[in-house]
Amino acid sequence: MSVKKIAILFSGSGSNMEAIIRKVHGKKAGQNRIEVALLICNKKDAYGIERAKNLGFETMIIEHSKYASREAFDSELVRAIKAANIDLVVLAGFMRVLGSAKLAKGGSGDVLSGMILALLAQGYDPLLASITATLAQAKIAANYNGSAFSYTPKDMIKGIKCL
Numbered sequence: 001m002s003v004k005k006i007a008i009l010f011s012g013s014g015s016n017m018e019a020i021i022r023k024v025h026g027k028k029a030g031q032n033r034i035e036v037a038l039l040i041c042n043k044k045d046a047y048g049i050e051r052a053k054n055l056g057f058e059t060m061i062i063e064h065s066k067y068a069s070r071e072a073f074d075s076e077l078v079r080a081i082k083a084a085n086i087d088l089v090v091l092a093g094f095m096r097v098l099g100s101a102k103l104a105k106g107g108s109g110d111v112l113s114g115m116i117l118a119l120l121a122q123g124y125d126p127l128l129a130s131i132t133a134t135l136a137q138a139k140i141a142a143n144y145n146g147s148a149f150s151y152t153p154k155d156m157i158k159g160i161k162c163l
Contacts (some may be wrong), residue, residue: 005086006089012047018052
């Protein structure tokens with residue numbers, strides 16, 4: 001049995017992060033065991049950091065405001081993710097636009113994977129979670145009226161109206 005390591009990125013209260021940890025950490029998925037190996041928060045005063053401590057997890061704080069550019073911030077995220085040998089990154093209320101080429105090439109997963117894992121944490125059947133997330137992301141992206149380059153989790157939430 002191999003171990004698949006996930007990182008969870010969050011910005012606020014950490015309720016989604018907590019639900020994901022409780023649902024998947026240490027659990028078996030096929031021939032793999034899932035391990036939450038890294039938590040990253042971009043706000044030093046986010047309540048989710050306390051929530052993580054209560055669950056026995058430390059949080060790495062990488063404050064976006066300390067970086068001169070999005071590219072520099074994304075580079076630091078990639079460095080931390082690669083250093084921890086992460087297989088999948090889950091965005092759980094991470095309220096930053098991620099769009100640099102370095103992050104996309106980090107081998108760390110994507111928004112779709114995060115949506116699927118969030119649905120799994122809510123008790124969806126794995127196949128239904130995959131189908132629902134895929135269709136939701138495609139429909140939201142097709143109806144998104146903002147930048148063609150990227151959109152934030154807030155944009156995704158606004159886009160849910162089109163479903």
